[in-house]
Amino acid sequence: MRSTERTEPTPSTPLGRQFRDPGLLRDVGLVSVAGGIVGVSFGAIAVAGGLPVWVPVLMSLVVYAGSAQFSAVGVLLAGGGPVAAAVTGLLLNTRTAAFSLAVAETIGRGRVARLLGAHLVTDETVAFALAQPDPARRRAAFWLSGVGLFAVWNTGVLLGALAGSALGDTATYGLDAAFPAVLVALVLPALRGDAGLRRAALPGAALALAVTPAVPPGVPVLLALTGLFLYGTRGRRRSA
Amino acid sequence: MSATLAVILVLAVGTYAFRLVGPVLHGRVTLPARAQELLSAGAVVLLVALLATGALTEGGGFAGWARPAGVLAGGVLAWRRAPFVVVVLGAAAVTAALRAAGLE
Known part of the structure; x- marks a missing residue:
């Protein structure tokens, strides 16, 4: 902030x-x-x-x-x-x-x-x-x-x-x-400051938006968590 | 009216149980650093999805143009590193101005 x-x-x-x-x-x-x-x-x-x-x-x-x-x-x-x-x-x-x-x-x-x-x-x-x-x-x-x-x-x-x-x-x-x-x-x-975070969060948010008309309230943001699979692909943690 | 009270209590107990997950597990279960990092990233992913759906949708449909336009203005201000107060009030002001001008 x-x-x-x-x-x-x-x-x-x-x-x-x-x-x-x-x-x-x-x-x-x-x-x-x-x-x-x-x-x-x-x-x-x-x-x-x-x-x-x-x-x-x-x-x-x-x-x-x-x-x-x-x-x-x-x-x-x-x-x-x-x-x-x-x-x-x-x-x-x-x-x-x-x-x-x-x-x-x-x-x-x-x-x-x-x-x-x-x-x-x-x-x-x-x-x-x-x-x-x-x-x-x-x-x-x-x-x-x-x-x-x-x-x-x-x-x-x-x-x-x-x-x-x-x-x-x-x-x-x-x-x-x-x-x-x-x-x-x-x-x-x-x-x-974190490209990995963007890779996870932006597709996650896009997915949440796409499913919003079709699923009950609350479910879209939970589905956004699948974006975390993209966050993990680089294994960036290992270097830290 | 007891049905309404039951809704409130079920919601309260369920929500509090969700919120207790972290504080109760903390210190009892040792999470690998990678899992801890994923949790922080997961929180940001949730927040970004919340702001996207909150900016663009209302009741499962499109929220209208005024709100996302205001949020976009706030986003541009934040990107230009404007102070927090300016970002938030700027977003509200743009949306209010568009509505006053007749754009929903």
């Missing part, structure tokens, strides 16, 4: 210092604000669709996965039934298992850290963590973005649920473009 590149790389800096990295704080703050507004729209959509206030609020606290929540509520409101709603949400969240493996080292080894940190594994926290240059920074980025996003997302959902349909359409502000752009900004440095 840009902001971290501007500061001197200091792997030996104590963790506390990393948490005060102004660039990281600003970036996390921005994504949290955007996430909070999406949370407001989630709460508002659920209640405007006829669900009681506690449904989006409880779901956000205990499920805490934006895309799965939107999908599950969408299926419920469309009359798809509870089983379809749960299956859709779970399929979308299978990717968090892969993400949790990728950031396990970053989360830490303490029992409390593992149990709490697991709940904070989202697309954004993983992207923030993996974009950092060293382990201390990765840990700071994960926990800062994790706690920040959790607090703002749930506050936003509560406000949106209480306000209901009084709010306008958030699509007007182009927020739906902001989240893919967040991911672009966070993965681009890794893609730029």
Whole structure:
């Protein structure tokens, strides 16, 4: 990520210092604000669709996965039934298992850290963590973005649920473009510097796009993982 | 309403179980360096697929031109090494402007 590149790389800096990295704080703050507004729209959509206030609020606290929540509520409101709603949400969240493996080292080894940190594994926290240059920074980025996003997302959902349909359409502000752009900004440095990663990620994304109309939500990105077979062909790890 | 509560609980328990896979296995199972590297690469592959499908599709169909145009603008800004804030706000601004101009 840009902001971290501007500061001197200091792997030996104590963790506390990393948490005060102004660039990281600003970036996390921005994504949290955007996430909070999406949370407001989630709460508002659920209640405007006829669900009681506690449904989006409880779901956000205990499920805490934006895309799965939107999908599950969408299926419920469309009359798809509870089983379809749960299956859709779970399929979308299978990717968090892969993400949790990728950031396990970053989360830490303490029992409390593992149990709490697991709940904070989202697309954004993983992207923030993996974009950092060293382990201390990765840990700071994960926990800062994790706690920040959790607090703002749930506050936003509560406000949106209480306000209901009084709010306008958030699509007007182009927020739906902001989240893919967040991911672009966070993965681009890794893609730029690693041809093997590009060989795996670009065909993977193309495959995900190609199958999207034909398969259930959540499945396309899982199929993208087959791109990893291309990543392995050069055996580049052996030299490291 | 108990069916709705059941959906929430099943989703919550299932999602938390997925998320616990990494933290629970960490330190108990020693992964070869190659596997560790593949996991990091896999996370990036997932994120790229997510941003591609998130930029271009909505509900299994095309998301319209305004959103991918905004994301593309953000991508160009990121490629030119613009600050993170500029990338994200630039993407949202382009999409919002196109929608205001009547392009969906």
